[in-house]
Amino acid sequence: MRVVVIGATGNVGTALLAAMEEDPTITEVVGVARRKPEMPDHAAGKISWQTADIDSADLDPLVSGADVVVHLAWLFQPTHRPNLTWANNVIGTSRLLAAVERCGVGAFVYSSSVGAYSPRVDAELVDESWPTHGTSSAAYAREKAYVERLLDIFEARTDSCRVVRMRPAFVFQRRAASQQRRLFGGPLVPGRLVRPELVPVLPVPSGLLLQAVHADDDAAEAFRTAVVSTASGPFNVCADQIVRPEDLAELFEARVATVPARLARAAMSAAWRAHAIPAAPELLDAALAVPMMSNDRAKTELGWRPQVSAIDALNEVLIGLREGAGHPTPPLDPQSGGPLRSGEVATGVGDQP
Numbered sequence: 001m002r003v004v005v006i007g008a009t010g011n012v013g014t015a016l017l018a019a020m021e022e023d024p025t026i027t028e029v030v031g032v033a034r035r036k037p038e039m040p041d042h043a044a045g046k047i048s049w050q051t052a053d054i055d056s057a058d059l060d061p062l063v064s065g066a067d068v069v070v071h072l073a074w075l076f077q078p079t080h081r082p083n084l085t086w087a088n089n090v091i092g093t094s095r096l097l098a099a100v101e102r103c104g105v106g107a108f109v110y111s112s113s114v115g116a117y118s119p120r121v122d123a124e125l126v127d128e129s130w131p132t133h134g135t136s137s138a139a140y141a142r143e144k145a146y147v148e149r150l151l152d153i154f155e156a157r158t159d160s161c162r163v164v165r166m167r168p169a170f171v172f173q174r175r176a177a178s179q180q181r182r183l184f185g186g187p188l189v190p191g192r193l194v195r196p197e198l199v200p201v202l203p204v205p206s207g208l209l210l211q212a213v214h215a216d217d218d219a220a221e222a223f224r225t226a227v228v229s230t231a232s233g234p235f236n237v238c239a240d241q242i243v244r245p246e247d248l249a250e251l252f253e254a255r256v257a258t259v260p261a262r263l264a265r266a267a268m269s270a271a272w273r274a275h276a277i278p279a280a281p282e283l284l285d286a287a288l289a290v291p292m293m294s295n296d297r298a299k300t301e302l303g304w305r306p307q308v309s310a311i312d313a314l315n316e317v318l319i320g321l322r323e324g325a326g327h328p329t330p331p332l333d334p335q336s337g338g339p340l341r342s343g344e345v346a347t348g349v350g351d352q353p
Helices: 011-021 082-102 139-157 174-185 215-228 245-252 261-273 281-289 296-301 310-323
Strands: 002-006 028-033 047-051 068-071 107-111 162-168 170-172 201-205 212-214 233-237 255-259
Touching: 002 011, 011 028, 011 047, 011 174, 011 215, 068 082, 068 215, 082 107, 082 139, 107 139, 107 215, 139 162, 139 281, 162 215, 170 174, 170 215, 170 310, 174 310, 201 245, 201 261, 212 215, 212 310, 215 233, 233 296, 245 255, 245 310, 255 261, 261 281
Parallel strands: 002 028, 002 068, 028 047, 068 107, 107 162, 162 233, 170 212, 201 255
Antiparallel strands: none
């Protein structure tokens, strides 16, 4: 089986490549990234690399002859220039789908997100039939929702390509810590500040509930299984637990101070407008609105079971932040700078929602 992974050097991409390297049914993997990495240790053998921007490159030569194309490429920044993220995330995906159709690729596995879903109405778990109109007006959520519509159209006009929509929760692992700090906190938020002894009181916006999934042990396995199986359709990918404010406080060994959401948003908006942080305030709206997902379908149809709890996955990335952890690919390298792509051309909250 020949697999082409678009956006192979980020949070989910590096984990997926390692998982596919161990799968004997996958005989060849082509990793595609905007910036070619130094060859990771696990990539010796059946993994080769190509460089391309999906919003401008000729994609037919990349996907021609592939049995499966995995689409992880997603541009989070610059949030002050949404026309650039739209060009990559929406136009680039449309171009990729057209190339997949022209070249007769047998399966397309896309990393959607919990952020594609419509806002929750309560804390009950929702399945994959929950509407996908986006959790907020954040460019990330709008674009994820729009790509869901592109996939609807693609599936309606072709029955020769198996389409899988993976919808992960927040994807965490130690080596993605530096990337996630750059994406959401920026250079003015050093990772060493997340030590418990420095956070006696943890401010948490009211209404915050989170789900997470570990990249290496769980998200990668769900994606690998989707690649080699005959499954199609959407799959929620998350650990079984819901992370609540008291769980976050326990991680920091701190007391919780609930902050009205409007005040937290106002502070974030001021920081974003001053270019002090890269994350737009609409991303907070999305984080506070994401529905809690049921992972029953992935368990039943993919035979997948999460091995790492949401708390442990979150704790691992916090440790990584304190240690300045990373990985020798451009998006995950602690020394990288500038606008980054989750999964690189990419996460993950998809990598990251």
